[in-house]
Amino acid sequence: MNDSPISPPLVSVTDLTVTFGGRRPVHAVNGVSFTVGTGEVLGLLGESGCGKSVTLRSLIRLHPPKRTTYGGRIQIDGQDILAMSEDQLSRYRGSVTSMVFQEPLLAFDPVYTVGKQIAEAIRRHTGIDASAARTEAIRLLDRVQIPQAAERFQAYPHEMSGGMRQRAMIALALSCRPKLLLADEPTTALDATVQIQILLLLRELQREMGLSIIFVTHDIGVAVEISDRVAVMYAGRIIEQGPIAEIISAPAHPYTQGLLSSTVTQGMRGTRLEAIPGAPPDLAALPPGCAFAARCRYAGADCVESVPDTGADAGREVACFHPLPPPLHEGAADAHAR
Amino acid sequence: MTTDTRPLSVAEDRGGPAQPILLVKGLRKHFPLGSGFFNRNRGAVHAVDGIDITVPKRTTLGIVGESGCGKSTTARLLARLIEPDSGEVIFDGEGVGIPNGMPLKELRRNLQLVFQDSFASLNPRMTIERAIAFGPTVHGVGMRDAIERSRSLLDRVGLDPTRFGGRYPHELSGGQRQRVNIARALAFNPRLIILDESVSALDKSVQAQVLNLLMDLKEELNLTYLFISHDLNVVQYISDAVMVMYLGQVVEVGPVEEVYRHPRHPYTKALLSAVPSLDPHRRTERTPLSGDPPNPINPPPGCRFRDRCPQAHAVCAGIAPERITVGPGHEVACLLADAASGHPDATGRNDR
Numbered sequence: 001m002n003d004s005p006i007s008p009p010l011v012s013v014t015d016l017t018v019t020f021g022g023r024r025p026v027h028a029v030n031g032v033s034f035t036v037g038t039g040e041v042l043g044l045l046g047e048s049g050c051g052k053s054v055t056l057r058s059l060i061r062l063h064p065p066k067r068t069t070y071g072g073r074i075q076i077d078g079q080d081i082l083a084m085s086e087d088q089l090s091r092y093r094g095s096v097t098s099m100v101f102q103e104p105l106l107a108f109d110p111v112y113t114v115g116k117q118i119a120e121a122i123r124r125h126t127g128i129d130a131s132a133a134r135t136e137a138i139r140l141l142d143r144v145q146i147p148q149a150a151e152r153f154q155a156y157p158h159e160m161s162g163g164m165r166q167r168a169m170i171a172l173a174l175s176c177r178p179k180l181l182l183a184d185e186p187t188t189a190l191d192a193t194v195q196i197q198i199l200l201l202l203r204e205l206q207r208e209m210g211l212s213i214i215f216v217t218h219d220i221g222v223a224v225e226i227s228d229r230v231a232v233m234y235a236g237r238i239i240e241q242g243p244i245a246e247i248i249s250a251p252a253h254p255y256t257q258g259l260l261s262s263t264v265t266q267g268m269r270g271t272r273l274e275a276i277p278g279a280p281p282d283l284a285a286l287p288p289g290c291a292f293a294a295r296c297r298y299a300g301a302d303c304v305e306s307v308p309d310t311g312a313d314a315g316r317e318v319a320c321f322h323p324l325p326p327p328l329h330e331g332a333a334d335a336h337a338r
Numbered sequence: 339m340t341t342d343t344r345p346l347s348v349a350e351d352r353g354g355p356a357q358p359i360l361l362v363k364g365l366r367k368h369f370p371l372g373s374g375f376f377n378r379n380r381g382a383v384h385a386v387d388g389i390d391i392t393v394p395k396r397t398t399l400g401i402v403g404e405s406g407c408g409k410s411t412t413a414r415l416l417a418r419l420i421e422p423d424s425g426e427v428i429f430d431g432e433g434v435g436i437p438n439g440m441p442l443k444e445l446r447r448n449l450q451l452v453f454q455d456s457f458a459s460l461n462p463r464m465t466i467e468r469a470i471a472f473g474p475t476v477h478g479v480g481m482r483d484a485i486e487r488s489r490s491l492l493d494r495v496g497l498d499p500t501r502f503g504g505r506y507p508h509e510l511s512g513g514q515r516q517r518v519n520i521a522r523a524l525a526f527n528p529r530l531i532i533l534d535e536s537v538s539a540l541d542k543s544v545q546a547q548v549l550n551l552l553m554d555l556k557e558e559l560n561l562t563y564l565f566i567s568h569d570l571n572v573v574q575y576i577s578d579a580v581m582v583m584y585l586g587q588v589v590e591v592g593p594v595e596e597v598y599r600h601p602r603h604p605y606t607k608a609l610l611s612a613v614p615s616l617d618p619h620r621r622t623e624r625t626p627l628s629g630d631p632p633n634p635i636n637p638p639p640g641c642r643f644r645d646r647c648p649q650a651h652a653v654c655a656g657i658a659p660e661r662i663t664v665g666p667g668h669e670v671a672c673l674l675a676d677a678a679s680g681h682p683d684a685t686g687r688n689d690r
Contacts, residue, residue, distance in 0.1 A: 276547075
């Protein structure tokens with residue numbers, strides 16, 4: 001959160017759209033705008049199919065080029081990502097921006113040792129000799145708290161536990177000292193006690209290296225642990241964004257509020273959960289108005305006609321015609337489901 | 339069974355409310371690792387290693403633990419989807435799978451499962467209406483009656499039978515499919531439903547809908563649930579009692595509020611403090627445990643948690659802790675809770 005007013009933000013995404021072709025084009029991302037400052041952690045929060053992973057992958061153009069149509073603008077570290085050639089892209093990936101995935105077993109090549117893959121990435125981007133790359137890879141494995149890093153250098157991905165593999169993938173992602181780390185639900189497949197270890201490790205590395213992180217998650221608890229700011233997505237749009245503490249204590253968009261009140265937390269025992277009725281819309285047939293209107297209990301006639309703009313207000317943005325007023329006191333959410 | 343064409347009736351309550359619906363003693367399942375390259379015996383996965391469970395009628399028992407702790411194997415053993423190596427399972431006073439006991443067909447009518455993967459649990463070539471009706475027809479209900487009941491069950495779980503009845507599983511969303519799986523379980527009029535991570539794959543907004551449905555159905559149909567989950571918040575929400583498993587064994591069991599408020603086992607404490615706080619001003623600052631859950635292959639003697647335990651002592655290597663009572667219905671398997679164990683930090687049974 002140390003976004004100085006002089007330097008432009010590291011990441012600036014303006015009106016990004018991503019459409020996957022075919023007979024029935026799927027509008028996965030529909031005009032997403034956000035910025036991420038140097039050393040800032042942005043959480044992208046949303047449910048399955050909301051476009052959070054598609055947005056993230058667009059930042060390193062990971063979608064199949066033939067079927068994907070991009071619109072808008074992605075500016076990262078002064079470079080225009082959507083205008084890059086393949087050569088420029090492969091230099092950019094890993095060195096400016098790198099990514100960690102949910103399933104590290106799929107991210108590593110099963111026939112090479114973990115250490116070799118990390119050393120190879122270092123050599124590819126820096127051109128140092130093999131033994132120096134090896135030393136650096138072992139240092140990295142040690143830095144992500146893998147015990148006996150020198151021996152683990154020789155391990156194949158399947159020989160590691162889930163938590164160890166995720167650490168190794170973080171080491172791989174950070175091997176070329178990127179400025180921006182994209183994290184796509186990296187802790188979702190892990191057990192609770194391991195998840196918190198990885199989150200703390202990421203936070204520590206982020207501080208130490210001055211990294212910017214965009215962290216995609218469906219889990220509000222995880223977003224709270226890692227993010228400075230959070231952007232909530234629904235049907236391919238950011239419907240609300242702002243500092244994490246404000247979003248949690250005073251959600252302004254009815255969907256954010258619904259998401260918070262339907263998340264089971266401590267002390268909800270004996271109460272009825274305030275579920276959001278219905279299901280998200282079909283991304284191939286989006287309604288003309290607000291995509292959440294059909295499930296929203298505050299929706300009016302205006303919501304069905306046009307898509308609300310994001311109104312910016314002191315770092316808070318909310319795309320809603322009828323935003324919720326700030327609560328009078330905590331936990332004053334009115335009760336009745338459906 | 340007589341060929342009664344009416345929908346299946348609810349099996350009668352035999353022992354009255356005081357008799358637990360499910361009583362399990364010393365349940366054990368080891369999966370041998372085959373023979374090694376030179377036919378060496380490579381040991382076994384100690385998936386479930388001698389566990390005792392008591393589930394009173396019309397309550398919900400939550401089972402929590404990390405991957406590989408034996409939660410799901412326990413579920414499958416109870417439904418006899420796999421044969422246990424040893425152990426007794428008593429369903430409302432009747433032994434299961436023993437001579438003169440409850441036959442398996444009868445058990446599976448009384449005990450139903452709902453799994454995590456809503457898609458894999460349904461036959462892709464059967465409409466959901468038929469999928470729900472299929473089970474009761476095996477038990478002698480006529481097809482027409484079974485379909486009629488299937489449609490009323492769809493309605494009950496919140497799916498309009500005229501709109502959804504003729505659809506195939508791939509035409510439904512995850513939340514809708516999980517409702518179908520619940521309706522299918524209900525078609526047998528079971529008394530106990532094992533929910534094995536049944537809401538874990540659902541989005542939060544849909545998960546809340548399904549949890550509300552489960553709570554309503556339990557009240558309405560006098561059901562008993564065994565709720566297996568890795569989500570401690572959801573378990574606290576839905577359960578009356580909770581059982582914590584580690585490497586095939588029960589480390590702690592007790593009334594849910596008691597265990598959450600005053601956990602006695604170091605593992606339960608660690609598990610509870612690993613739950614993200616949802617308060618940006620009180621983020622987690624220290625990891626409660628280091629390392630990953632160990633492999634259940636050939637676990638070490640003594641306490642299985644001692645390698646990761648912050649309070650482990652030399653005695654923990656020698657003695658496998660027994661479950662001892664530390665409060666009403668609250669049992670813990672840890673030497674720390676037993677003043678006579680020889681652990682230097684051990685306290686009495688009643689002080690915290």
